[in-house]
Amino acid sequence: MDVSLKMDEPVAESLLDTTNQNIVSQPVDRVEGPLKVSGTARYSAEYKFPGLLHGVLVSAPMGKGRILKIDAGSIEKLPGIVTVITDYDTFLRNPAQGQDEEAPEQGVRDVSYFGQPVALVVGESFEAARHGAQRIALDMRPDEGRFDFAARKHMAEPKKRSRKAQGDLDAALAAAHATIDAIWTTPSQTSAAMEPHAGIAVWEDNKLTLYGSYQMLASDRLQLADALGLKPEQVRIVARYVGGGFGGKLGISAESVAAAVAAMRLNRPVRVVMTRQQVTEATVRRSNTEQRIRLGADAEGRLTAVAHETITANLDRSSFSEPASASTQFLYGGQARLFLNSIVRMDQLLSASMRAPGEAVGMLALECAMDELAETLGMDPVALRLRNIPARHPMDGLPFSSRSLAECLEIGARDFGWSDRDPRPAQRREGDWWIGVGMAAAARSNMLIKSSARVMLAPDGTAVVETDLTDIGTGSYTILAQITAELLGLPVSSVEVRLGDTDFPPSSGSGGSFGAASAGSSVYLACESLRQEIAEKLGIAPKDLVLTEGMARHGNVSRPLHEILSGPLTAIGTIEPGEMEEKFVQAGFGAHFCEVGVNAHSGEVRVRRMESTFAAGRILNEKTATSQCLGGMVFGIGAALTEDLMHDPRNGAIVNHDLAEYHVPVNADIPALKVRFLEERDEKANPLFAKGIGELGISGAGAAVANAIYNACGVRVRDYPITLDKLIEKLPPA
Amino acid sequence: MHITLSINGKDHELDLDPRTSVLDALRDHLDLIGTKKGCDHGQCGACTVLVNGRRINSCLTLAVMHEGDAITTIEGLGTPEALSPLQAAFVAHDGFQCGYCTPGQICSATGMLEEMRAGWPSHVSEDLLAAPDLSDAEISERMSGNLCRCSAYTNIVAAITEVAEARDEAV
Ligand code: FES
Ligand code: FES
Numbered sequence: 001m002d003v004s005l006k007m008d009e010p011v012a013e014s015l016l017d018t019t020n021q022n023i024v025s026q027p028v029d030r031v032e033g034p035l036k037v038s039g040t041a042r043y044s045a046e047y048k049f050p051g052l053l054h055g056v057l058v059s060a061p062m063g064k065g066r067i068l069k070i071d072a073g074s075i076e077k078l079p080g081i082v083t084v085i086t087d088y089d090t091f092l093r094n095p096a097q098g099q100d101e102e103a104p105e106q107g108v109r110d111v112s113y114f115g116q117p118v119a120l121v122v123g124e125s126f127e128a129a130r131h132g133a134q135r136i137a138l139d140m141r142p143d144e145g146r147f148d149f150a151a152r153k154h155m156a157e158p159k160k161r162s163r164k165a166q167g168d169l170d171a172a173l174a175a176a177h178a179t180i181d182a183i184w185t186t187p188s189q190t191s192a193a194m195e196p197h198a199g200i201a202v203w204e205d206n207k208l209t210l211y212g213s214y215q216m217l218a219s220d221r222l223q224l225a226d227a228l229g230l231k232p233e234q235v236r237i238v239a240r241y242v243g244g245g246f247g248g249k250l251g252i253s254a255e256s257v258a259a260a261v262a263a264m265r266l267n268r269p270v271r272v273v274m275t276r277q278q279v280t281e282a283t284v285r286r287s288n289t290e291q292r293i294r295l296g297a298d299a300e301g302r303l304t305a306v307a308h309e310t311i312t313a314n315l316d317r318s319s320f321s322e323p324a325s326a327s328t329q330f331l332y333g334g335q336a337r338l339f340l341n342s343i344v345r346m347d348q349l350l351s352a353s354m355r356a357p358g359e360a361v362g363m364l365a366l367e368c369a370m371d372e373l374a375e376t377l378g379m380d381p382v383a384l385r386l387r388n389i390p391a392r393h394p395m396d397g398l399p400f401s402s403r404s405l406a407e408c409l410e411i412g413a414r415d416f417g418w419s420d421r422d423p424r425p426a427q428r429r430e431g432d433w434w435i436g437v438g439m440a441a442a443a444r445s446n447m448l449i450k451s452s453a454r455v456m457l458a459p460d461g462t463a464v465v466e467t468d469l470t471d472i473g474t475g476s477y478t479i480l481a482q483i484t485a486e487l488l489g490l491p492v493s494s495v496e497v498r499l500g501d502t503d504f505p506p507s508s509g510s511g512g513s514f515g516a517a518s519a520g521s522s523v524y525l526a527c528e529s530l531r532q533e534i535a536e537k538l539g540i541a542p543k544d545l546v547l548t549e550g551m552a553r554h555g556n557v558s559r560p561l562h563e564i565l566s567g568p569l570t571a572i573g574t575i576e577p578g579e580m581e582e583k584f585v586q587a588g589f590g591a592h593f594c595e596v597g598v599n600a601h602s603g604e605v606r607v608r609r610m611e612s613t614f615a616a617g618r619i620l621n622e623k624t625a626t627s628q629c630l631g632g633m634v635f636g637i638g639a640a641l642t643e644d645l646m647h648d649p650r651n652g653a654i655v656n657h658d659l660a661e662y663h664v665p666v667n668a669d670i671p672a673l674k675v676r677f678l679e680e681r682d683e684k685a686n687p688l689f690a691k692g693i694g695e696l697g698i699s700g701a702g703a704a705v706a707n708a709i710y711n712a713c714g715v716r717v718r719d720y721p722i723t724l725d726k727l728i729e730k731l732p733p734a
Numbered sequence: 735m736h737i738t739l740s741i742n743g744k745d746h747e748l749d750l751d752p753r754t755s756v757l758d759a760l761r762d763h764l765d766l767i768g769t770k771k772g773c774d775h776g777q778c779g780a781c782t783v784l785v786n787g788r789r790i791n792s793c794l795t796l797a798v799m800h801e802g803d804a805i806t807t808i809e810g811l812g813t814p815e816a817l818s819p820l821q822a823a824f825v826a827h828d829g830f831q832c833g834y835c836t837p838g839q840i841c842s843a844t845g846m847l848e849e850m851r852a853g854w855p856s857h858v859s860e861d862l863l864a865a866p867d868l869s870d871a872e873i874s875e876r877m878s879g880n881l882c883r884c885s886a887y888t889n890i891v892a893a894i895t896e897v898a899e900a901r902d903e904a905v
Contacts (some may be wrong), residue, residue, distance in 0.1 A: 037840060038817060128751070244883050244884055475831075631885040666879075667874040669878075
């Protein structure tokens with residue numbers, strides 16, 4: 001049966017609270033874990049086909065200009081070269097944004113950024129193709145490029161519909177007892193998933209199968225079909241395991257289109273894997289930002305004015321602009337308000353979503369501004385935040401669906417020992433190190449995206465779940481198995497979850513922290529429908545049905561499923577967003593507490609302790625949810641301390657285009673982090689009562705680090721990342 | 735070139751382009767896909783394998799240089815049905831998310847524990863001559879050649895510590 005639910009009303013009761021199987025929420029080990037730790041999980045570049053050819057992309061060697069000639073003849077004679085694929089019209093100028101239903105801008109004769117893929121060298125072996133791609137003669141006419149953000153930022157143009165204003169900001173600031181008016185800058189960042197973008201294209205019977213490394217297969221399929229002039233039915237994407245995404249694989253990128261063009265022309269399967277350098281130069285980045293924050297507060301610390309204006313960068317005709325004020329808009333009160341995003345047009349790779357687009361860098365500014373305001377007011381930073389939690393959304397007056405922010409702040413502060421803190425900077429010294437503590441709130445909007453899943457229950461007490469959702473490390477396989485097991489009364493090991501294939505019902509995909517709740521709800525609905533069918537067969541009301549250990553029970557009667565079912569039962573569940581997201585502000589919340597050491601001589605920063613408390617509705621699996629938060633917190637530490645994708649202002653090249661030079665945190669940078677979840681249920685969000693968790697951990701995390709640095713050594717750095725060179729000259733006498 | 739590689743205790747005859755790295759030989763020619771390519775430049779550790787018991791980045795070395803060496807990959811440490819203690823501990827502690835860096839982490843940890851047992855000091859060892867202690871700092875330092883962008887570091891250290899402690903007790 002097909003069942004669907006539009007979230008127009010709160011869900012009165014969740015079956016997850018009544019089935020009592022004690023499976024959902026438990027810290028169940030990842031069901032695909034044994035495959036991953038034994039190296040038997042197959043990622044997209046790892047499928048084997050007879051006659052497989054290897055493609056290596058050719059990158060533009062300049063940041064702006066026009067390709068005059070790509071001379072295939074220059075490498076044709078090298079051993080193992082099959083051909084050079086140039087398709088100036090079809091190749092992508094840049095990747096697609098997540099959820100787009102059309103191809104991104106195509107056409108590569110005109111080069112829009114350094115490293116833009118312009119051709120594909122195809123070889124019988126990877127070694128041959130790589131050699132060809134390095135050697136090929138490419139003639140390009142350079143044009144004047146726009147590479148210097150600092151010199152161009154005065155030309156920023158307001159993004160359409162991004163301006164939101166309320167009250168008289170200037171008057172409120174003028175009347176305020178305390179104000180903050182400062183600019184924070186954050187650099188470009190790269191998702192740097194450990195698995196490079198990779199695709200194998202197989203063209204057979206007028207159908208394309210792409211083994212790809214993408215996050216949102218349903219929309220990726222539409223983008224790819226559109227890019228190639230195919231019908232969506234002619235395209236299938238398979239991505240059973242994805243080696244990390246973090247936003248970098250939301251939309252299709254150059255490798256899949258190039259592989260497909262080659263496979264269709266040559267009638268042989270073609271594999272294209274980006275080099276690490278190409279991933280950095282030619283997929284997507286998080287834009288650098290310049291954020292001006294103005295806060296005004298009365299003598300009691302009540303905010304009266306909040307303004308958050310952001311300048312970002314992007315390619316011509318790309319409208320995405322990092323929404324840095326996303327959570328500033330609802331996190332704290334204050335009557336006078338202003339939010340605005342502007343875009344500077346640059347000839348640099350596409351700016352798009354990276355983990356928590358908006359909050360990830362917006363809260364680096366906002367939560368430091370709040371720290372500065374607390375200091376100006378002589379208030380405790382936790383108390384300042386508690387005082388400013390608004391009753392309703394400060395602009396549109398909507399209530400919150402659920403919000404345990406105060407509890408996170410209070411419990412987090414207590415467990416961390418926040419009350420021991422000396423608010424005066426540079427007071428604590430251990431050997432060569434200044435020690436300090438800092439905190440920040442966390443907030444990340446919650447979303448629901450239309451999503452479908454099929455669940456089949458067999459008489460032998462096994463179930464199969466199918467949806468095109470991906471598991472990019474998020475735990476999708478496991479939580480969907482848990483939800484199914486819980487609702488159908490089966491052990492987790494009796495549920496097989498099949499993901500990552502557009503032959504399955506279309507899902508929300510993985511992104512925006514909405515995968516678990518959206519796809520999980522569709523599985524919930526399918527299971528609910530199966531329960532109803534079983535109840536009907538037994539002639540009882542669904543609420544009287546108990547499914548447990550492969551048996552159906554009602555009253556004192558207990559029967560095995562195979563006695564009740566003559567064949568497999570199948571249901572497709574579909575969840576859709578509805579009025580609940582218009583009537584309520586939905587977000588996850590939390591609080592980060594951090595202790596750092598700052599070396600008194602060198603300015604080196606070490607995170608010594610970090611503890612974060614979160615509330616995001618029902619936690620579907622404590623183990624995988626904890627990992628999601630840990631991952632986010634480490635991204636936050638990276639943003640605070642090391643991550644800085646540098647564009648050369650002279651020629652647009654990315655200076656640090658690999659993992660040796662772009663510094664993601666390593667094991668030694670990270671102490672034993674702690675995560676705690678508070679009990680919460682959100683019946684407005686979805687039938688699981690769960691909210692997104694994948695991006696909550698990063699939101700605010702880096703600000704807690706920055707605030708701890710100030711407390712340690714008395715230096716405020718508003719230009720991220722806070723590297724030692726920005727601290728060393730201002731350190732107190734050693 | 736025709737060569738014989740000994741991998742996980744078994745000899746494999748291969749006809750390889752001399753430019754083929756150990757990593758590509760494993761992945762593309764032997765379907766030993768557990769060894770991962772994250773950077774191909776010795777910067778991430780995803781390709782870590784054991785050569786004669788020592789951990790190396792298999793992307794940085796050519797297959798033709800390894801005739802006669804004993805190469806151990808993640809597939810040689812355990813199978814889904816029979817996981818090695820470290821593999822099982824990584825599952826139990828959730829020492830991974832996407833799983834792409836994981837085989838490299840586990841091969842690296844396997845070699846690293848042997849290095850510690852042999853008394854090798856690290857950058858954070860207080861005393862270069864004393865037996866290294868099993869502190870978080872020692873393990874983190876020694877595992878820092880293996881990047882994990884999913885950032886499972888806290889759980890990776892917990893998993894390795896559990897295995898190392900169990901083994902020390904057994905000795
Ligand atoms: S692939 Fe060898 S170190 Fe990254
Ligand atoms: S588990 Fe994804 S990179 Fe380590």
